[in-house]
Amino acid sequence: MIDRRPQGIYPPTEEMLAEPVPAEVQERQADSLTKVWKTKTGIRYLMSVNNSEIGKWYSLTCFGFMLLAGILALLVRVQLAYPDMQFLDADRFNQFFTMHGTAMMFLFAVPLFEAMAILLLPAFLGARDMPFPRLSSFGYWSFLIGGIFVMGSVLFDVAPNSGWFMYPPLATEAPGPGSDIWLLGLSFIEVASIAAAVELIVGVLKCRPPGMRINMMPLYAWYVLVVGGMILFAFPPLIAGDLLFELERALDWPFFDATRGGDPLLWQHLFWIFGHPEVYIVFLPSIAIAAMIVPTVAQRPIVGYSWIVLSAVGTGFLSFGLWVHHMFTTGLPNISLGFFSAASEAVVIPTGIQIFVFVATLMVGRVKISLPMLWIAGALAIFTAGGLTGVMIAIAPFDWQVHDTYFIVAHLHYTLFGGMVLPVFAGIYYFHPFFMKTYLSEKAGKWAFWLIFGGFNLTFLPMHLTGLKGMPRRVYTYPGDLGWNWLNLISTVGAFIIAVGFLIFLIDLLRPGKRKLDHRNPWRAGTLEWTDTLTGEDWGVRSIPYITSRYPLWDQPKLVERMDAGRYYLPDAPEGLRETMVTSVIDARPVQVQRVTGDAWVTLWAAVFTGAAFILPTFHMYKPAIVAGAFAIVSILYWLWTSTARKPEKEMKDVGLGLSLPTYASGASAVGWWAMWITMLGDSTAFASLIFGFFFYWTARPDFPPMGADHADGWLVALTTGAILLSWALTVGARELNRRGHVNPARLCLVAGPVLAGVAIWLLTLSVLGLSPSTHTYPATVCAIVIWVVAHAGLGILMQLYCLAGSLFGKLDPDHDADLWNVTLFWHFHVLTVLVATAVIGLAPRIL
Amino acid sequence: MTDPKTQTGSRQDEFEFFEESNALWWITLAPTTWAVHFVLAYGGTAVWCAKFGETQGVTVARLSIAGLTVLALGFIGWLGWRSVRRWKPRQNDMEDLSHPEGRHEFLGHAAFLLCIISAIGVVYVAMPALFITTCR
Numbered sequence: 011m012i013d014r015r016p017q018g019i020y021p022p023t024e025e026m027l028a029e030p031v032p033a034e035v036q037e038r039q040a041d042s043l044t045k046v047w048k049t050k051t052g053i054r055y056l057m058s059v060n061n062s063e064i065g066k067w068y069s070l071t072c073f074g075f076m077l078l079a080g081i082l083a084l085l086v087r088v089q090l091a092y093p094d095m096q097f098l099d100a101d102r103f104n105q106f107f108t109m110h111g112t113a114m115m116f117l118f119a120v121p122l123f124e125a126m127a128i129l130l131l132p133a134f135l136g137a138r139d140m141p142f143p144r145l146s147s148f149g150y151w152s153f154l155i156g157g158i159f160v161m162g163s164v165l166f167d168v169a170p171n172s173g174w175f176m177y178p179p180l181a182t183e184a185p186g187p188g189s190d191i192w193l194l195g196l197s198f199i200e201v202a203s204i205a206a207a208v209e210l211i212v213g214v215l216k217c218r219p220p221g222m223r224i225n226m227m228p229l230y231a232w233y234v235l236v237v238g239g240m241i242l243f244a245f246p247p248l249i250a251g252d253l254l255f256e257l258e259r260a261l262d263w264p265f266f267d268a269t270r271g272g273d274p275l276l277w278q279h280l281f282w283i284f285g286h287p288e289v290y291i292v293f294l295p296s297i298a299i300a301a302m303i304v305p306t307v308a309q310r311p312i313v314g315y316s317w318i319v320l321s322a323v324g325t326g327f328l329s330f331g332l333w334v335h336h337m338f339t340t341g342l343p344n345i346s347l348g349f350f351s352a353a354s355e356a357v358v359i360p361t362g363i364q365i366f367v368f369v370a371t372l373m374v375g376r377v378k379i380s381l382p383m384l385w386i387a388g389a390l391a392i393f394t395a396g397g398l399t400g401v402m403i404a405i406a407p408f409d410w411q412v413h414d415t416y417f418i419v420a421h422l423h424y425t426l427f428g429g430m431v432l433p434v435f436a437g438i439y440y441f442h443p444f445f446m447k448t449y450l451s452e453k454a455g456k457w458a459f460w461l462i463f464g465g466f467n468l469t470f471l472p473m474h475l476t477g478l479k480g481m482p483r484r485v486y487t488y489p490g491d492l493g494w495n496w497l498n499l500i501s502t503v504g505a506f507i508i509a510v511g512f513l514i515f516l517i518d519l520l521r522p523g524k525r526k527l528d529h530r531n532p533w534r535a536g537t538l539e540w541t542d543t544l545t546g547e548d549w550g551v552r553s554i555p556y557i558t559s560r561y562p563l564w565d566q567p568k569l570v571e572r573m574d575a576g577r578y579y580l581p582d583a584p585e586g587l588r589e590t591m592v593t594s595v596i597d598a599r600p601v602q603v604q605r606v607t608g609d610a611w612v613t614l615w616a617a618v619f620t621g622a623a624f625i626l627p628t629f630h631m632y633k634p635a636i637v638a639g640a641f642a643i644v645s646i647l648y649w650l651w652t653s654t655a656r657k658p659e660k661e662m663k664d665v666g667l668g669l670s671l672p673t674y675a676s677g678a679s680a681v682g683w684w685a686m687w688i689t690m691l692g693d694s695t696a697f698a699s700l701i702f703g704f705f706f707y708w709t710a711r712p713d714f715p716p717m718g719a720d721h722a723d724g725w726l727v728a729l730t731t732g733a734i735l736l737s738w739a740l741t742v743g744a745r746e747l748n749r750r751g752h753v754n755p756a757r758l759c760l761v762a763g764p765v766l767a768g769v770a771i772w773l774l775t776l777s778v779l780g781l782s783p784s785t786h787t788y789p790a791t792v793c794a795i796v797i798w799v800v801a802h803a804g805l806g807i808l809m810q811l812y813c814l815a816g817s818l819f820g821k822l823d824p825d826h827d828a829d830l831w832n833v834t835l836f837w838h839f840h841v842l843t844v845l846v847a848t849a850v851i852g853l854a855p856r857i858l
Numbered sequence: 859m860t861d862p863k864t865q866t867g868s869r870q871d872e873f874e875f876f877e878e879s880n881a882l883w884w885i886t887l888a889p890t891t892w893a894v895h896f897v898l899a900y901g902g903t904a905v906w907c908a909k910f911g912e913t914q915g916v917t918v919a920r921l922s923i924a925g926l927t928v929l930a931l932g933f934i935g936w937l938g939w940r941s942v943r944r945w946k947p948r949q950n951d952m953e954d955l956s957h958p959e960g961r962h963e964f965l966g967h968a969a970f971l972l973c974i975i976s977a978i979g980v981v982y983v984a985m986p987a988l989f990i991t992t993c994r
Contacts, residue, residue: 224882225964316964319885320971327889328979331896343907343993345916348986349900356982360975596882597961709908 011749012661012825014672016600021221022556022667027568031575039582040552046583047138047549050609057609059143060548065129066445068150072122075157077512079113082106082164084509087469091502093490103486104171105188109164111174116196117157119292119430124149124206126437127234127295129445131210133539134228136219136557136573138550138580138590141212141681144607144649145205151617152202159625160195163188173484175281178266178274182258190259190628197252198624200245207241208688210234212681217590218598219538220579221557228537228560229318233298236326237291242688243330244287246696251280254703254794260627263783263790265703271787273710275340276703282333283699290329293429294322297364299437300386304368306440306535307383308375311561314367321367324360328353338409347406354404358397365390380533381455385436388463389428396424399474414484417477420470427466435459435515443532444539447546448524458515465507472497472504530570536561541570553578553666554591557598579665591665592681602675603663607653616645647812655682655828657821676828686832690839693802697843700798704791704850708858715788715855722792726777727852731844733770734803737763738841741810745830753817753824760814764807770844771803778851792851799847806840809833884941885969888934888976895930895980899923899987911993923987930980938973941966 019026049058058064086106089098098106128146132139140146163169170188172181181189214235218227254265255277264270266277305312312318331353338347368390377383399421403409412418435458442450476497481488488494518524531540540563541551553576559565572578579591579600592602622638658673665671677683707714715721744759778796781789813830816822822829906919944966 223961225961316967316971319968320975323885323968324889324972324975327886327893327976330893331979331983343903343911345903345907345919345986345990345993346900348990349896349903349983352982352985353896353979356975356979359978709905 012672014602014661014675016669016671017662018669019667020600020669022669026667027556027572027577029577031577031581036576039576042583042586043549043552043581044547046586046588047547049548054609056614057611059147059607059609059613061128061132061140061143061146062445062546062548062550064143064146064150065125068125068128068153069122071150071154071157072118072125075113075117075161076122077516078161079110079118080509080512082110082113084505086110087502087505089486090488090498092499093488093495095487098486100486101171102167104173104484105164105167105169107484108171108173108192109161109169112170112192112196113157113161114426115174115288115292116199117153117161119426120203120288121153121157121199122434123237123292123295124203124210126299126434127210128206130441130539131213131231131234132217132550132590133444133542134230134537135213135217135222136538136541136551136555137213137217138554139588139606140209141217141590141592141604141606142209142685143588144610144613144653145209147610147613148617149202149205149209151614152205152620153199155617155621156195156198156202156624159621160191160199163191175285176255176277177281178255178258178277179268182255182266187628190256193252193256193259194624194628197249197256198621200249200252201620203241204245204689204692207238207245207692208685211238211242211688212684214238215595216592216681216684217604218593219554219557220591220593220598220600222593222598224596224598225315226557226560229301229312229315229322230295230298232319233294233301233322236322237294238688240287240291240294240326240329242692243695244284244291246692246694247280247699247702248284250696250699250703251277251284253798254280254700256627257790257794260630261784263793264787265790265794267787270785271707271711271713271716272790273707273787275337275710276706278337278340279333279706280699280703282336283330286333286336287329289425289429290325292426294325296389296430296433296437298322299433299440300368300389301364302535302537303382303386303436303440304371305375305561306533307380307386308371308377309534310371310375311536312367313370313374315560317367318364321360321364324363325357328357328360332357332404335404335406335409338406339413344406351404351406355401358401361397365394381450381452381459382436382440382533384456384459385432385439388459389432389436391428392424392432392463392466393428396421396426396428400425412477414482415477416473416481416483419483420473420477423466423470423473427470432463435462438519440533441539443527444542445546446524447527447544449527449532450524451518454514454518458511458518461511461514462508465504465509465511468504468507469501470504472500476501531563536564538562541573543574552576553581555579556667576666579667579669581666585659591671592675592679600665600669600671601679603665603671603673604681605656605658605673610649610653612645612649612652616642616649619645643808647808650812651821655680655821655826657823657826674826674828676826677831680828680831682828682832683835686835690836694839694843697798697846700791700795701846701850704795704854707787707791711787713786715858716786719786719788719855720781721855722781722796722851723777724852724856726773727848730770730774730777731848731852733766733773734841734844737766737770737806737810738837740766741834741837744810744813745827745834748817748822748824748827748830751824757814757817760810760817764810764814767803767807767810771800774800774803788855792855795847795851799844802840802843806833806837809836882965884937885965885972888937888969888973889979891930891934891937892976892979892983895926896983898926899983903987907993916991916993920987920991923984927980927984931977934973934977934980938970938977941969941973945970 089095089103168186168188170192172184176192214231257263258265264272266272266274301318334350335354439450439455476494479493481494527544530544552574555569555573555578562569580589588606588608589603590606591600592604593600619638619642623635623642626635662670663673740759740763744756748756774796778793783790783793813822813833816829903919945963
């Protein structure tokens with residue numbers, strides 16, 4: 011075994027840091043970094059995987075989708091301006107409001123969090139890049155393709171039209187491909203979101219600069235950590251729901267059809283278990299921007315750092331106990347409503363705390379109001395108003411009165427504008443000098459703010475009243491004698507005022523000749539992103555600093571000078587490889603030099619094929635979809651094989667300041683292992699949602715399972731469990747044998763493992779062959795669980811064979827076994843999945 | 859890291875993990891207790907009301923929730939007490955931040971605050987069971 015412990019001196023002493031770097035060395039190092047990190051030009055620019063390029067594309071794409079969704083909103087408002095308008099017909103109106111909501115949530119709010127985090131996080135952490143740049147790139151292209159597909163459907167009059175939450179039976183029965191476009195297009199984007207979450211969590215935990223202990227992270231990083239975790243638990247239930255929904259659409263398996271043992275409420279549960287946390291998933295990262303701006307404006311550290319952490323973590327947890335408040339009128343027992351009402355009131359406390367922390371920081375600081383602060387102030391005012399109506403509608407009897415009226419529309423726009431749109435604008439004004447190296451116009455910014463802020467209140471404040479006067483949501487027109495006329499007209503006027511504000515912002519954003527950045531730290535902020543040079547280099551930081559403060563630019567006077575001189579870590583790239591530093595989770599001690607992947611086309615291809623595999627089934631082209639899926643797998647395998655967990659040219663590397671770090675890691679110290687762990691956590695949540703479905707039916711339906719129903723064959727299910735357990739044991743065995751140098755026995759395990767897993771797939775499929783899933787929800791649920799297990803077993807086989815190939819072709823040996831550790835981790839999760847699944851389909855129906 | 863040869867790298871990582879990742883999990887323990895209490899209260903009542911509610915009323919479910927609440931609050935109280943000991947409330951300055959004790963105390967403080975919010979959450983969630991006496 012190679013000794014991969016870091017060697018040398020850490021932490022660096024003041025004398026070491028004070029020692030100057032000779033000028034010619036500085037120049038040579040900067041040159042080699044420039045060469046390695048250079049962004050390609052021309053068509054090859056699209057190969058870029060660097061976080062700053064991906065982040066910019068991602069943000070701009072989100073912004074583009076937002077403008078399109080905004081135009082849809084304007085058209086909807088025109089139709090509602092006067093009673094009995096004939097501007098849009100009912101079907102088109104339905105398409106437009108559905109796409110407005112869908113695009114704003116799935117194509118703007120959530121992806122913009124990912125976009126901004128990918129753009130900003132490495133800079134906050136003084137890192138060169140995210141740990142998995144190609145994953146960001148894959149996520150971006152997936153998002154772009156899926157987004158264009160979903161959004162484009164509007165132009166062909168086939169857009170989904172059942173509301174952004176797609177309630178069955180309306181959505182399951184809807185003719186045309188609209189619902190399928192929603193389901194498949196968005197599932198694809200949800201996968202990209204989970205990929206981003208994995209990347210961001212690992213980024214926060216493992217890519218901090220040396221010395222930045224967990225209690226010193228910028229608050230933004232805490233929020234990213236919490237939100238990343240929330241995505242892992244919130245998105246998978248929707249993916250599971252999408253799977254069931256699509257099985258009903260494509261194969262007529264009656265999960266949501268009450269006449270065949272289904273229940274439309276299961277969709278509502280799965281959708282809102284996703285949907286409510288999602289509100290906080292878009293709110294928290296935006297308020298995180300406020301947590302970065304407020305200390306700068308106040309020119310002092312945040313008051314109550316721990317309180318913000320409490321607030322973020324507390325909100326993250328409590329937000330999962332609220333989902334049924336979207337379902338108060340569905341006839342659940344009052345006592346159940348009570349639990350969710352109570353949790354909905356409780357979440358106000360942590361949410362409110364962070365607002366008080368901001369106010370306190372501003373009160374004790376020396377505030378100079380700036381443009382970003384203006385937007386934050388507007389955000390706090392609007393969000394507070396939205397929060398107060400939230401407290402009202404969290405009370406079930408009040409909600410029964412206003413459910414599905416414009417009061418709800420007003421409430422949700424107050425929370426989303428205050429909690430997301432305005433803070434994001436603050437962020438754009440604040441960070442524009444960092445990522446574009448120019449200033450946005452102060453004057454245009456103020457105009458945009460007052461138009462958007464004023465227009466917003468003009469549009470949505472009257473809507474509370476419109477709702478209380480009884481106007482339901484989603485109606486395409488209304489008669490003129492109900493007292494809603496002037497309220498609607500005001501709202502429409504307001505909407506156009508907002509649009510003018512956006513237009514001014516857009517012109518300012520895109521116009522050439524903006525004032526160039528004249529100072530590296532124009533807001534006199536304290537965090538690391540403002541060490542970036544006036545022109546911004548592709549390599550991010552010149553050297554990775556040693557941090558001893560929460561606000562290093564305020565407290566470490568020589569920091570910038572030393573970073574620039576290359577005095578700190580990794581100032582050079584003599585091997586011609588892109589590198590960033592990996593540190594320990596809690597105390598950020600240096601542990602490894604991570605070689606990050608460089609520019610490539612393969613991620614783009616992988617996204618195109620994955621996209622095709624999701625999009626083609628919308629048009630019932632299943633064979634081409636399977637071919638595309640195969641190509642996607644091949645592209646991803648090629649990408650992994652050629653660029654991840656490569657054997658390094660030397661085991662240890664001098665990173666500067668007398669410290670030597672390993673260039674390879676496997677097991678729990680490798681970032682890839684963490685990524686697998688986090689991915690599998692999300693995957694398990696999706697599986698848990700399927701199991702929840704099983705027990706939900708059992709609770710909600712007296713005929714689940716139906717009397718005398720056929721079950722999955724007990725013996726075959728039991729044999730499957732045995733075969734999977736053996737295959738898992740062989741995988742673990744292969745890892746241990748390989749580690750001890752017994753390469754050939756390890757290879758044998760990796761041959762026998764996939765064979766057994768293949769047998770398991772065959773047995774499990776046989777066990778349910780006799781069931782007819784389209785007759786009743788029970789066999790359909792059993793088959794859906796089987797599909798899940800079989801697909802994962804297939805993936806497990808692929809991974810075992812990948813390691814076998816790695817061992818045969820010299821990519822994997824006893825000293826370089828990261829792949830095998832990651833695959834074993836997958837199998838740990840898989841074996842648990844199989845144990846639960848076989849217990850549920852094999853044992854539970856015979857006991858219940 | 860006074861003796862870099864013996865206490866660095868992945869072993870350091872593992873060591874740190876046993877000591878302080880416990881603390882990172884530690885700060886999520888109280889909210890997790892809230893979540894478990896919430897799921898059991900909601901799930902238990904849902905199953906009870908669907909299967910036995912019509913014949914046997916909701917009393918058993920309410921009593922179970924009362925018991926669960928006492929257990930949850932007791933556990934959170936214990937967590938809170940341990941967290942305060944870790945936190946050691948006292949006057950500290952920014953200098954302390956970059957020392958291990960600073961991180962240690964921060965995690966204690968954050969965990970303590972989360973205990974308070976979780977306890978409030980548990981009490982809130984228990985209240986419907988206190989007031990609502992039917993499965994309707």
